[in-house]
Amino acid sequence: MSYVIRMNGNSNGIQKDALNGKGIGRNGISENGIDRNGVSKNGINGNCFSVNGFDGNGFKGIAVHHVSARVPVSAAKLKARRQRWNVRASEMSKNTLNPIRAIVDGMKLTPNPEKPMIALSIGDPTVFGNLPTDESVLQAMKDAIDSHKFNGYAPSVGYLKSREAVANFYSQPGAPLEAKDVILTSGCSQAIELAISALCNPGDNILVPCPGFSLYKTLAVSMGVQVKFYNLLPEKSWEIDLQHLESLIDDRTTCLIVNNPSNPCGSVFTKEHLRNILAVASRHCIPILADEIYGDMVFPSCEFHSLAPLSSDVPILSCGGLAKRWLVPGWRMGWILIHDRNDVFGPEIREALVKLSQRILGACTVVQGALESILNNTPAEFYQRTISFLKSNSEICFSELSTVPGLNPVMPSGAMYLMVGIEMEHFPEFQNDVDFTERLVTEQSVFCLPATAFEYPNFFRIVVTVPEEMMVEACGRIREFCARHYRPLSQESNDLDQ
Numbered sequence: 001m002s003y004v005i006r007m008n009g010n011s012n013g014i015q016k017d018a019l020n021g022k023g024i025g026r027n028g029i030s031e032n033g034i035d036r037n038g039v040s041k042n043g044i045n046g047n048c049f050s051v052n053g054f055d056g057n058g059f060k061g062i063a064v065h066h067v068s069a070r071v072p073v074s075a076a077k078l079k080a081r082r083q084r085w086n087v088r089a090s091e092m093s094k095n096t097l098n099p100i101r102a103i104v105d106g107m108k109l110t111p112n113p114e115k116p117m118i119a120l121s122i123g124d125p126t127v128f129g130n131l132p133t134d135e136s137v138l139q140a141m142k143d144a145i146d147s148h149k150f151n152g153y154a155p156s157v158g159y160l161k162s163r164e165a166v167a168n169f170y171s172q173p174g175a176p177l178e179a180k181d182v183i184l185t186s187g188c189s190q191a192i193e194l195a196i197s198a199l200c201n202p203g204d205n206i207l208v209p210c211p212g213f214s215l216y217k218t219l220a221v222s223m224g225v226q227v228k229f230y231n232l233l234p235e236k237s238w239e240i241d242l243q244h245l246e247s248l249i250d251d252r253t254t255c256l257i258v259n260n261p262s263n264p265c266g267s268v269f270t271k272e273h274l275r276n277i278l279a280v281a282s283r284h285c286i287p288i289l290a291d292e293i294y295g296d297m298v299f300p301s302c303e304f305h306s307l308a309p310l311s312s313d314v315p316i317l318s319c320g321g322l323a324k325r326w327l328v329p330g331w332r333m334g335w336i337l338i339h340d341r342n343d344v345f346g347p348e349i350r351e352a353l354v355k356l357s358q359r360i361l362g363a364c365t366v367v368q369g370a371l372e373s374i375l376n377n378t379p380a381e382f383y384q385r386t387i388s389f390l391k392s393n394s395e396i397c398f399s400e401l402s403t404v405p406g407l408n409p410v411m412p413s414g415a416m417y418l419m420v421g422i423e424m425e426h427f428p429e430f431q432n433d434v435d436f437t438e439r440l441v442t443e444q445s446v447f448c449l450p451a452t453a454f455e456y457p458n459f460f461r462i463v464v465t466v467p468e469e470m471m472v473e474a475c476g477r478i479r480e481f482c483a484r485h486y487r488p489l490s491q492e493s494n495d496l497d498q
Contacts, residue, residue, distance in 0.1 A: 099453050130467045139373075174310070
């Protein structure tokens with residue numbers, strides 16, 4: 001389909017035979033060279049009709065004509081025509097890899113038929129039904145549905161009232177927020193995707209924790225963005241190795257991702273450590289993507305500090321959502337909080353986030369309709385019960401596995417996870433953590449996620465959301481498994497003999 005532009009059409013707006021391709025224009029030749037027979041200089045046979053500029057007497061001003069063209073097919077084009085189907089997947093899809101799925105799908109997971117399966121691998125707190133969300137959260141959703149107000153499209157960044165609710169809930173004296181600083185997303189995962197997409201171009205690089213949530217790499221690599229892993233230190237409760245972090249920065253570094261509290265480590269950074277992280281970002285003028293989906297899910301002995309109130313100059317995109325703290329991951333409600341007191345981001349990054357949000361037309365409108373009530377009316381007791389349960393299960397797991405020869409659990413301070421180190425030299429039957437956890441399923445029907453999925457071999461991650469009796473049983477089976485396969489080193493054997 002092409003277009004013919006006519007200036008100041010004749011009085012009746014179209015020639016008698018225009019629809020037959022004859023007599024176009026006053027002198028039969030239009031501005032783009034179509035002759036009286038409707039044939040253009042390049043051989044296009046025109047059936048012309050006007051689509052705009054109509055008034056009571058005809059067409060005035062500029063008239064745009066759709067031209068339905070029949071183009072003679074040349075021999076060269078016939079030769080170039082595809083002779084068979086050849087539909088291929090895009091490069092972006094080929095570059096998209098979820099490490100967890102890749103590793104788990106490649107494992108031979110055949111549980112012991114004599115023992116019921118206990119999955120300590122799934123980061124979904126709803127799986128076992130022992131951690132329901134609060135009744136007030138469910139009622140807010142019911143009210144939103146019954147109102148019939150939230151069945152249509154919302155603005156791509158979310159309803160104004162819902163964004164105001166999020167801004168009010170998270171605003172702090174050191175980091176005030178308004179509705180314009182909030183973008184609602186389809187879960188925290190989309191918030192992370194939008195943030196990376198807004199800050200990075202192909203060929204840039206981002207700094208990602210190791211061990212860390214695998215989605216960061218999945219998203220970045222699919223966009224042509226390089227991932228550089230900075231080390232976390234298990235001997236320091238998974239604090240960032242700041243010297244290593246700083247050594248990775250170059251002129252193509254466009255974003256530092258900080259996950260606090262951590263998945264998979266369950267660590268919670270102190271205020272002092274967060275300030276040290278900010279100092280590195282400030283020295284090198286690197287913005288931060290703060291993944292704070294587990295914010296406030298910390299044990300009573302610790303305190304969660306959001307990164308933004310501690311920053312005096314580093315711009316921060318803070319990503320969060322309802323999934324974990326409110327125990328509704330399937331509702332897919334997340335957000336980006338834009339903290340930019342010094343206007344480093346300026347209008348450009350804000351506009352970028354808005355444009356990117358328009359690709360899927362926003363988060364679920366029903367959940368948006370319930371959001372204000374969920375944030376303001378969920379009782380404090382609900383949060384406390386959840387945290388008390390997670391802390392108790394973490395203590396049980398840590399206490400049980402700390403006395404297992406060959407294992408080194410690291411006590412978490414929050415979130416829903418506990419990491420366990422494997423002294424592989426004491427388990428010579430297994431090549432790595434993947435082999436270890438695969439055989440654990442085969443013999444004991446306990447599945448823990450090998451930390452190779454988080455770029456951190458010879459550890460495994462335990463999810464502590466299972467019912468308490470299952471946690472106790474699972475730890476007992478892990479102990480039995482290790483006792484069967486543990487081998488002391490030769491020096492230790494000599495010491496024992498003496």
